[in-house]
Amino acid sequence: MYIPELYKNENQEDIQNFIHQNGFAILVNQTDGKLWATHIPLVLDVNADGKQVLVGHISKLNPQGESFKADDSVLAIFSGAHSYISSSWYDHENVPTWNYLAVHVYGNVKIYTHEQAVNSLKKLVDKYEANSENPVRVEKLSEKTMREARGIIAFEIEITSIEAQKNYPKTEMIKTIKISFPN
Structure with missing residues (x-):
């Protein structure tokens, strides 16, 4: 994503908190020769190797899952607060933004075993x-209900890079703050 230097956020704690608070993501990859996007919850976790990963699942009926075998590269997009900034809010002439x-x-996606899938479901539901x-606790669900877990592809995404856009800088250029954003 293009991020002007002024708006880059490289604070890892801020980024982790943002993902925890805005965990409903859009997972994008190449599926059958075209871009494919699925809206799913993803949980930021640490794997057995001590590396940060995103954990999630999709339906086995979703064509995106089959494409993980051919190309494991994915992009997860997390969105937060957004709003129009009027040029009338500045104390000088400027463009709206x-x-x-x-x-x-x-x-990169790594597919889970059934046991790992159930453990990831526990973390998601607990969160x-x-x-x-x-x-609700996964451990207390009936065997019949838990058979539904056989219909998912659970995975972790081994993180290769992160790009983060932060709020419009709070400067003296803006006369009146008309909206408040979380920090």
């Missing part, structure tokens, strides 16, 4: 059930 937060994670009044 768009303020946004985004992280692009590039990597999103953490604030539930009556949290």
Whole structure:
């Protein structure tokens, strides 16, 4: 992604927090000779080798899964807050622009075994059930319900690079802040 130097975010803690808070991503790769995108939750984790990875799953019926075997390269796009910036907000003439937060994670897919898939489902469910009044636990689901896990392709994405866009810089150029963005 093109990021002007002024907007690059290389703070690893900020990037990790952003991914944790905006975990619903778009996973993109080449499938059957064309670009393919799937909207899925991804969880930032650490694998057995101590490397940061993204963990997720898709349906076995999704053609994207079959393409992982031919080319394991993927791009995961995480989006955050965004808004139009009016040129009227400046104390001088300027062009309007768009303020946004985004992280692009590039990597290679490694398919999980069924046991690894179930463990990744536990982490995903635990993350999103953490604030539930009556949290669901994968360990407590029936054998019948857990057979559904045979219909997924679970994987980790070994991260090769990350690009992050940060907020429009807070400068004296802007007269009035009309929107607030998370830091």
